[in-house]
Amino acid sequence: MTAAAIGEIRVNGRTYRKPATPTIVICFDGCDPRYISQGVSAGLLPNISRIMSDGFYAIADAAMPTLTNPNNMSIIAGAPPKVHGISGNYYLDRTTKREVMITDASLVLSGTVLAALADAGVRVAAIAAKDKLRKMLGSGLKGICFSPERARDATQNENGIENVEQLVGRPTPDMYSPDLSLFVLDAGIKLLQAGRSDVLYLSLSDMVQHSAAPGEELADTFNKNVDERIGKMLELGAIVGIVADHGMTDKCSPDGEPQVVYLEEALNKQFGAGSVRVICPITDPFVKHHGALGSFVRVYATGSVSVQALMDAAARIPGIALVLDGEGAAARYEMPIEREGDFIAIGDTYTAIGSRPEEHDLSGLNGHKLRSHGGLSEQPVPFMLSRPLNAAYRAVATSRRLRNYDIFDFALNGVD
Numbered sequence: 025m026t027a028a029a030i031g032e033i034r035v036n037g038r039t040y041r042k043p044a045t046p047t048i049v050i051c052f053d054g055c056d057p058r059y060i061s062q063g064v065s066a067g068l069l070p071n072i073s074r075i076m077s078d079g080f081y082a083i084a085d086a087a088m089p090t091l092t093n094p095n096n097m098s099i100i101a102g103a104p105p106k107v108h109g110i111s112g113n114y115y116l117d118r119t120t121k122r123e124v125m126i127t128d129a130s131l132v133l134s135g136t137v138l139a140a141l142a143d144a145g146v147r148v149a150a151i152a153a154k155d156k157l158r159k160m161l162g163s164g165l166k167g168i169c170f171s172p173e174r175a176r177d178a179t180q181n182e183n184g185i186e187n188v189e190q191l192v193g194r195p196t197p198d199m200y201s202p203d204l205s206l207f208v209l210d211a212g213i214k215l216l217q218a219g220r221s222d223v224l225y226l227s228l229s230d231m232v233q234h235s236a237a238p239g240e241e242l243a244d245t246f247n248k249n250v251d252e253r254i255g256k257m258l259e260l261g262a263i264v265g266i267v268a269d270h271g272m273t274d275k276c277s278p279d280g281e282p283q284v285v286y287l288e289e290a291l292n293k294q295f296g297a298g299s300v301r302v303i304c305p306i307t308d309p310f311v312k313h314h315g316a317l318g319s320f321v322r323v324y325a326t327g328s329v330s331v332q333a334l335m336d337a338a339a340r341i342p343g344i345a346l347v348l349d350g351e352g353a354a355a356r357y358e359m360p361i362e363r364e365g366d367f368i369a370i371g372d373t374y375t376a377i378g379s380r381p382e383e384h385d386l387s388g389l390n391g392h393k394l395r396s397h398g399g400l401s402e403q404p405v406p407f408m409l410s411r412p413l414n415a416a417y418r419a420v421a422t423s424r425r426l427r428n429y430d431i432f433d434f435a436l437n438g439v440d
């Protein structure tokens with residue numbers, strides 16, 4: 025690795041300029057581009073509309089699988105999952121044969137832009153809606169790093185900040201309220217106003233998007249509230265970059281019923297009990313709103329049936345769009361091979377894949393449609409910057425499809 029010039033840092037093979045102007049990157053969790061197009065045409069998003077006309081707007085691709093933690097890590101590492109090592113929330117450890125939930129930064133393999141900026145003397149704040157993600161975002165970071173989930177418990181020692189409730193002016197929000205995300209943005213605005221941070225990474229929650237499609241009142245109100253806060257950041261003179269970790273699609277039949285392939289059940293029925301184990305990497309302690317159902321799973325052959333026979337059978341199931349062996353999947357989607365299954369299965373646009381019905385509780389949907397992500401249909405995400413690109417980055421943006429994890433490069437290097 026070459027040494028970075030003064031005023032620059034190098035992380036995972038890319039060079040970033042230290043900011044001259046406070047710079048905010050928002051991960052608008054689950055913000056499918058359809059929320060933006062619907063919200064803009066309905067006149068709900070005046071500030072985002074202004075960014076689209078005066079700054080830069082494009083559609084970028086999220087990393088696979090299109091899940092929250094792998095993409096948040098990609099965004100702050102500026103690199104795909106094979107570099108930082110996080111390709112799901114949940115995986116099967118091949119050596120111990122145990123299923124493991126990733127709950128902290130211990131499996132993060134690379135450095136991050138946030139940590140490197142902080143090491144170079146930039147005042148960095150990372151705020152994530154959920155505390156588990158906060159721990160990952162804080163990997164190696166010397167700065168402010170907290171979550172609204174644990175706002176009340178933030179300490180100088182652990183989080184680089186205390187009295188967060190007083191800072192934001194309201195109590196720690198409920199885990200399943202839209203305020204979890206708004207609290208992230210309001211805390212960022214307060215830090216910006218107080219001149220306490222030069223670079224902020226603000227990562228929201230996708231609870232609203234799992235529950236409400238574009239045009240539904242819950243989504244419209246939420247997106248309007250987010251837009252207002254973006255307006256405030258622009259007023260304060262910050263450079264604002266916005267991306268999403270993934271899109272969001274109805275995983276439903278035309279009549280609105282959840283459309284799910286229970287792959288472990290189906291394959292074990294065909295080949296005999298114990299033939300396969302299906303791991304859903306979307307699994308998380310907070311799954312009330314989607315029942316741990318997404319459109320991407322990893323499959324492990326646990327009996328005597330060959331991987332090829334299992335793959336052929338899985339590919340024949342209606343609703344399964346793509347089956348790839350672990351090695352091929354890791355290569356194609358730049359995922360870490362050590363976390364791959366014997367094969368992966370991706371659902372079609374409207375189909376989620378689960379393991380067995382008893383592992384997925386859909387009672388938490390509370391009457392709303394099953395909406396989720398994880399597959400290829402949720403790769404397109406909005407990518408925007410509040411200021412126009414300089415000539416060099418205009419050339420980059422027209423020469424290739426952007427990735428959501430290009431956002432720090434564009435926010436720090438792409439605007440003058």
Ligand SMILES: [Zn+2]
Binds near residue numbers: 270
């Ligand atoms: Zn998400």
